Amino acid sequence: MKYNIKIHVGENVTIEEAQSGENLLDFIRRTCGNIETPCNGKGTCGKCRVKVSGLDTIPSEREKKLLGTEALANGYRLACYNTINSDLDIYCAVDKESGKAKILTESKQRDIALNPVITKKFMQLNPPALHDQAPDMERVAACSDSKVVNSIQFLRELPNALRQENFKTTFVYFDGELVSVEPGDTTRKIYGVAVDIGTTTVAGYLYDLNTGKRLDVYSILNPQGKFGADVLSRIDHTTKSEEGQKEINDAIIKCINEMIGHFAEKNNIKKTDIYAVVLAGNTTMMHFFLNLSAKNIAVSPFIPVTTYLSRFLAREVGININSSGYVVTLPCISGYVGADTVAAVLSSGMYESGKISLLLDIGTNGEIVLGSSKWMYCCSTAAGPAFEGANIRNGIGGVAGAIDRVYFKPEFRFTTIDNAKAVGICGSGLVDVVAGMLDSEIIDETGRIVTDDEAESLPEGLRERIKDIDGLRAFVLSKGNENASGMDIAITQKDVRELQNAKAAIAAGIKILIKHAGIKVEDIDKVYLAGGFGNYISIESAVKIGLIPKALKDKVESIGNAAGAGAVEGLLSRDMLMMTEEIKNRMKYIELSAIPEFVNEYVECMIFE
Structure with missing residues (x-):
């Protein structure tokens, strides 16, 4: 049996057919494009919420817990929990062409000598004649200053490539090997x-x-x-x-x-x-x-x-x-330290510096590299997806409307990406708000949000934002009637714990590498923050919550999309491409799960100092 599903995107309405019993999440993916599903439909993240009418199923206790009373009252359900057994109306906040993310593409660029692995050379070959009956392949090989690729495609294309422009040809080389012959002079097109x-x-x-x-x-x-x-x-x-x-x-x-x-x-x-x-x-x-x-x-x-x-x-x-x-x-180091880290090390230049540097790529798997031209240690920390908005009540990626900056003084305010109406909070905003809550004594050093009695000493503008939401203490950033979500955007006690877990993993990883290197934190000359999160995060807030050691506050440099910059260097220079192999061989990987003291360091780093 089939049902008609009306899909509302703003004022636009389309009708799609769904099979009886089709999972609502699968239907939305099929008809509306991507929907946020950090857990891939396992029913654990609570992010695939969608406003729907006509659904006659009663929410399970798990769905109630993940959505909360406010979202349920406003007609929201979790797509992964529900199947289609009637005609429905689905209200999508954005269509598949909107809600585009703020993606970091710029980076710190180094001056490197142009020496790409792909090169071209124009060649005028002597056409064959009765007194010169050399086969095409031998004729080409005799004129090439390197070996010729062993390829059936090369052989099949060669006769026409040579004769199309009367043996005026362009030789194409990859890493010094002749891989193609093109008719005419194509050297300008590479x-x-x-x-x-x-x-x-x-x-x-x-x-x-x-x-x-x-x-x-x-x-x-x-x-x-x-x-x-x-x-x-x-x-x-x-x-x-x-x-x-x-x-x-x-x-x-x-x-x-x-x-x-x-x-x-x-x-x-x-x-x-x-x-x-x-x-x-x-x-x-x-x-x-x-x-x-x-x-x-x-x-x-x-x-x-x-x-x-x-x-x-x-x-x-x-x-x-x-x-x-x-x-x-590009080469990887281990299962959880990849080519992006190798590329970031390359573009940062830390591998050739006589001074000690620390590179942080803060994300779900926070990669950390410590070292200099003489030695390098690296590790990956299971920071979890909190920095990217997952597992946070109103967490989202860096899209339009994401709260990206939060200020508590002189009065509480925030900014959003593209100055759009707030729809949630991204990683940089999360770090800001927790740092501000800590500084304003809304949370203590353990991360606990204050009780109503303890909040009496706070300014009214902050005190009125503290409330209970679905059984959890919370700090409201934006009320439902002020934003695009229609619901309060808040940081709950659980969200604070998620951030504590994430920052503790990174901070403990840094401490472990410092111990393995046998140095002091003060010996570090430079801290490179790589990636989008590292570019947009407030250094002051990161230090406040203990993500970055206080001793390194004035040594931090954001280097943007360092992985992309490293890939570019590998594209433009064979020398840089080969350097990635040397970096891989030089770097010593530390598996944190095999280090007994990591757990103790992690627990200690949970506390806000």
């Missing part, structure tokens, strides 16, 4: 793309490899997000069915091909003029891109299939560039 595949976002950069000039930038939310906010949820999706692995791989391949198509159309070039794609990303993202099983990364002892610097023919992995072009994946 482009490459660097891509940073983040868990949340994907950023790409188009470069002219003749000049080293950046021509374009492209960014988008990672389409794999509909399968879960974190890598473990997505790995779980790949193991549920045969289709799961393919869906994950197809999503990122399609995303990158759309990026390449955008670059080609906007910059009036052909996709066949792009010869190289260099990729950075965490270890799981690299596995998903290559369609490798990541299931062993998810369980102890966390073993990936490969961490090598690798090259693949683009056509073999489904990337639509020149048929002789290559995809290069």
Whole structure:
């Protein structure tokens, strides 16, 4: 049996058919595009809330707990908990073309010598004659100053490529190997793309490899997000069915091909003029891109299939560039310290500095690197997704309307991304509000929100924001009649605990690396904050909550999308590409779960100092 489902997006209404018993989350994914599902529909995060009328099922106790009384009263239900057994009206806050994230694409750029791994050389060959009957392959090999690729495609294309312009040809080299022969002089047409595949976002950069000039930038939310906010949820999706692995791989391949198509159309070039794609990303993202099983990364002892610097023919992995072009994946360190960290170390320059630096990429898996030109230690901390808005009552990513800055003095106020009406709070806003609550004594050093009696000494403007929401103490940032969500946007006691867990994991990881290096925190000369969160976070707030040691407050530098910058350096310079292998070999990975003192450090770091 089929039912008619009216989908309301603002004033627009469309009607779609649904099968009886179809899961509401699956229907919304199919018809409305992405919906926030950090837990991938497991019913644990409470984020897939949707306003719906006509649903005759009674909310379960679990659904009631996750939604809260206010959301239920306003007609919201959790999509993953419900199936379609009648005609319904669904009210979507945004359509699949809106709600775009604020994605960091800029970074600190270094001056490097242009020496791309892909090069071209124009050649005028002597045409064959009765007195010169050398086969085409031998003729080309005799003129090439390097070995020729062993490829059936090369051989099949060679006769026409040579004769189309009467043996005026362009030799295309990858890492010194002749990989293609093109008719005529095409030396001016040689482009490459660097891509940073983040868990949340994907950023790409188009470069002219003749000049080293950046021509374009492209960014988008990672389409794999509909399968879960974190890598473990997505790995779980790949193991549920045969289709799961393919869906994950197809999503990122399609995303990158759309990026390449955008670059080609906007910059009036052909996709066949792009010869190289260099990729950075965490270890799981690299596995998903290559369609490798990541299931062993998810369980102890966390073993990936490969961490090598690798090259693949683009056509073999489904990337639509020149048929002789290559995809290069930068090396990873371990299951949870990936190519994005290696790329960030490269672009920061810390690997060549005589002074000690600390690099932090704060996210679901907070990667930390400590070292200098002489030594480097690294680790990954299970910080959880709090910094990216997951597991937080009103947490969202960095989209329009996300509260990104919070101020308590001289009076309470906040700002939102794009100055839009508030819809939730993102990671930088979360750090600000907890730091402000701590400074204003709304929470104590243990993270406990004050009682009503204890709040009597607070200014009225703050005191009136403290209330109980669904049995939890909470601090209200924005009332329902003031924002776009229609419900109070608040930080609950549970949210404070989530942040404490996240910041404790990072802080404890820093302490463990410092101990292993045998140095003092004061010996650190520079702190590099990489990634979007590191770029937007208030350093003062990060220090206040103990995320960054106080002794390092004046040594912090935000370096933007350092992973993307490292991928760009690998695209523009073979020397930098090879340096990523040296960085990998030089870096010593510390598995925190195998360090007995980590738990004690973690517990100590839960406290706000």
